[in-house]
Amino acid sequence: MFLDNGSTSSRLDPRTKLLILIVTAVFAGRCVTTVPAIICTVILGVLLAFEGKVFSALKGIVLALIFYAIFDGAQTTELSGIFGAVYHGLLLLVRYFCPILMALNLFTKTTGMGELIASFQKMKLPTGFVIPFIVMIRFMPTVNDEWNGIRKAMMFRGIEFNLKNVLTKPALMVEYIMVPLLFSCVALMDELASSAMARGLDSGKNRSSYVEVKMTMADYMVIILFVAFCVVGICI
Numbered sequence: 001m002f003l004d005n006g007s008t009s010s011r012l013d014p015r016t017k018l019l020i021l022i023v024t025a026v027f028a029g030r031c032v033t034t035v036p037a038i039i040c041t042v043i044l045g046v047l048l049a050f051e052g053k054v055f056s057a058l059k060g061i062v063l064a065l066i067f068y069a070i071f072d073g074a075q076t077t078e079l080s081g082i083f084g085a086v087y088h089g090l091l092l093l094v095r096y097f098c099p100i101l102m103a104l105n106l107f108t109k110t111t112g113m114g115e116l117i118a119s120f121q122k123m124k125l126p127t128g129f130v131i132p133f134i135v136m137i138r139f140m141p142t143v144n145d146e147w148n149g150i151r152k153a154m155m156f157r158g159i160e161f162n163l164k165n166v167l168t169k170p171a172l173m174v175e176y177i178m179v180p181l182l183f184s185c186v187a188l189m190d191e192l193a194s195s196a197m198a199r200g201l202d203s204g205k206n207r208s209s210y211v212e213v214k215m216t217m218a219d220y221m222v223i224i225l226f227v228a229f230c231v232v233g234i235c236i
Contacts, residue, residue, distance in 0.1 A: 012219055013216070014119040015215065017106055017110070018107060019223060020047070021104060021106070023226065024040065024100055027099065027230040030234045034095065037233075038064070040229070040233065044060075044102040045057040045064075048106045052110065053105070053110060064098040067095065112211065118213045119213050138192050139185075139188060142188050143184075146181060146185070146188070
C-alpha cells in the first residue's frame with residue numbers, strides 16, 4: 001500500500017525504485033538459474049530494509065528461500081506425468097515471481113503517492129499515462145480490502161473459502177467471490193477516477209507539492225550496481 005509521507009531525505013528516489021521494478025521483471029523472465037535469483041531477492045530485501053521495512057524484508061527473504069529450497073528439491077525428485085509437470089511448473093512460477101514481488105513491495109510500501117506524482121512531473125510524463133497509472137496503483141490495495149470484506153460476509157453466512165469447497169463446489173465459489181468482487185471493482189474504479197480528477201491531475205498544469213524528490217549519489221550507485229548485477233546474472 002502506498003504511503004502518504006512528506007519526507008524522502010533518507011530514502012531512495014521513487015524513479016530509482018520504479019526502474020528497479022522494471023529491471024527485476026526483465027531479469028526474472030530471462031534468468032534460468034537459481035543462484036542469481038536468490039541473490040537478486042536478497043539484494044531487494046536489503047534495499048527494503050534500508051527503506052525502513054525490516055520485518056517485511058526478513059519475511060520476504062525467508063519465504064523466498066523456503067520456496068527456492070523446495071524448487072531445488074523438486075529438481076531431484078522423480079515426478080512424471082501431469083502431476084509432475086504441474087508441480088514443476090508451479091515451482092518455476094514461484095521462483096520467477098519471488099524477485100518481482102520483492103521489488104513490488106519495495107516500490108509500493110516505501111513510496112508516497114505525493115512522491116510518485118512529483119516524480120512523474122519531473123519526468124515530464126503525459127497526463128494520459130499518469131492518471132491511469134495512479135488509479136491502478138491505488139486500486140490494488142483497495143481490492144484487497146474488498147476481498148477481506150467479501151470473505152467475512154461469506155463466513156457470516158456459513159460459507160467457508162477453503163480447498164475442499166473450491167474442489168467440490170467450484171461454480172458456487174466463483175459465484176460467491178467473483179460476482180460481488182466485480183461489482184465492487186466497477187464502483188471502485190469510478191470513485192478512484194473521480195478522486196484523481198478532483199485533485200486536478202487532468203488539469204495539464206504542474207501541481208505544487210510538499211515533497212521534494214531528487215536523485216542523489218545513492219540512487220545512481222544503486223541503479224548502476226543493480227543493473228550490472230542483473231546483466232551479469234542473465235549472461236551467466
